Amino acid sequence: AVVTLSNFVVGNESNYFIGLYILLVVGGLMLTVAFLGCCGAFKESRCMLLSFFSCLLIVLVAELAAGAWAYHNSSKLDTYVRSAVKNAVQDEYSVLPTRTATLDSIQKYFQCCGAEGPNDWQSSVYNNADRSSLVDIAISKLNIAYKVPESCCHEGISVDDCNTVRNIGMLTSIAKPVVYTSGCMEKLVDGIKQNIKLVYIVGAGVIGVEILALIFALLLCCAIRRSSNYKN
Template sequence: MGGCCYGCLKYMVMIFNLIYMLMGGALLGTVLWMYLDGLNFTTIASKMDDYTYVLIFLMALGAIMTIMGFLGCCGALQESQCMLATFFALVLVILAGQIAACVFFFANQEVFMSEFKKTLKESLVEHYGNDEIKTRAFDGIQKELKCCGVSGPHDWKDSRYNNAEGKSSIEIGVSGALGIYNVPNSCCSTTDPNACEAARKLTISSPLFSDALYRTGCADQAIKFLRSHGLEVLIIVALIVLIELLAMVFSMVLCCAVRRIDQFKA
């Protein structure tokens, strides 16, 4: 009976460590895709360093989780007290760090949201139309999220897209005398090219926008999307924490069982 329980415990540890390893691999793959993909908010951010550091940190975390899961599986398979104890200690450190990071983010989420909008606005003003990669990324996001600008279509009146030098008035889409500015085609909600062309010519003095344009800003749309999926995010986080806790508990129990067996054999 004891041997059966010991075998079940051993395989339970291996299963939870395998799940943990797969979680790390999924995190690593997702963040690597975000880093290499050209159509995301990190690409159009003007202050790239901060976002790049975050992505690199998450990639490192995913790699560490994968290695740790493998370490835990090997520890269970070889019945190594050292590997199991090391796995327990490392998961405990990562779990504490994850909890601290979540608390810090939720305590400062308004600051992060404000900085997020500010950074995107700077990129829209300075880089759209001048940087091909950022331009394609912005267009892709506006089409995907069905949005226009950062806070709305009016953001485009300050963009270098409407104040570029060395271009004709048609190319830059602005007339200083009339106060007219253009928004990109990717702001159009209609597939009719004529309706889109007419709708994307806006007047600074008029706050009204055509129904042929997306009216919601991309930052607001992204935040709205995240908040609307808050429950799913909480469930995922809770599952990750639960798996980490179970992996820690079973690993420590197995470690203690291995120690008792070694002492009995001695």
């Protein structure tokens, strides 16, 4: 679910892959830092340990800066997530594969449909792309016919029942037992708020371990230096 929520932080597919590349680079950097630390400690090399210390210090400063930025902009997260969900439902579903898969996962996981409710799909790009299979239904003197994604159907509902209801119209009473009626926007925001404390705790733990690694690296460098001076 956390991975699914994170997909809404990016604006489009291009930014999504840029984010993946950044994670790969960061992972490679951390692997290099770990290698320097292990080899430096094993070979008692001050040069490698100092390189380890310098690289880890850069990573630590970057993490602290990113954490400070995230905390400073945390008030904007609620507004951004709401806007991202609405935009995904209205304009990006069935257009961007990553957004489509992400929104399907969100609707299944949170048992919801649309941003504020199933009616959001009525004016969406997904719904307007092909209306040939829809049946017009007169309700309150309005002809309303639209479909919702299959991920809006309740878990355990047969494919035939799901397809029948989701292609008829969401304002009919028959659809309520089959299709989720609550929107995903509020549930997604609540899900993020519930997990944000865990993210802070894990982040603080990682930073704490990195600070200890810096301290031990300096202590080991000093010990190696004293040992070299003693031998000389």
